[in-house]
Amino acid sequence: MKTLFWYIAPLLALALTLGVGCDSSEKVEKSTPPPGQTMQKRGTAQSQEGLPDSPGNIPFIGDVALEKAAVAHLKIQEIDQELQQSIEQTQDPEERQELLADANQRKIEAAGSVGLDYETYKTIMGQIHMNEGLNERFQEKIQSVGK
Numbered sequence: 001m002k003t004l005f006w007y008i009a010p011l012l013a014l015a016l017t018l019g020v021g022c023d024s025s026e027k028v029e030k031s032t033p034p035p036g037q038t039m040q041k042r043g044t045a046q047s048q049e050g051l052p053d054s055p056g057n058i059p060f061i062g063d064v065a066l067e068k069a070a071v072a073h074l075k076i077q078e079i080d081q082e083l084q085q086s087i088e089q090t091q092d093p094e095e096r097q098e099l100l101a102d103a104n105q106r107k108i109e110a111a112g113s114v115g116l117d118y119e120t121y122k123t124i125m126g127q128i129h130m131n132e133g134l135n136e137r138f139q140e141k142i143q144s145v146g147k
Contacts, residue, residue, distance in 0.1 A: 061124060061127060061134060063137075063141075065116070065120075065124060066124070066134075066137060066138055066141050067141050067144075067145060068114045068115055068116050069116065069121055069124040069125065069128075069138070069141075070138060070141035070142045070144075070145050070146075071114045071145050072110055072111045072113075072114045072116055072121050073121075073125070073142065074142065074145065074146055075110035075113070075114075076107050076110050076111070076121075079103050079106050079107055079110060080103070082103070083099060083100065083103040086099045087099055087100075
């Protein structure tokens, strides 16, 4: 699994850098972080020298894209909670499948309603889970948009 990750991660980073599947307002920028903030990969700090061109670099996700992901995340959490309650109330496997399909469509629409396609949202969320500094920024966004 780790080997597969190291093959896929650079491709994902490249897709994010090129903005595949998103418009120019939410492209993930590959740049140095704001002053006083370092980029991290798997919990280890990296030098800020030469960041843009060094291999294994995590692309910097801008505030606009991160805020959109935070809003989408809150909406998707609500959908997941509703889905769980609905599934618990039915015993019919076919009805459960329909509920799941409906919830998946609503998740796609929730991400789209804030200007992200669902794949971009999932990619940003994956980066958030792998990067402690990004996760902290994301949690701040969640707090600010959740009010």
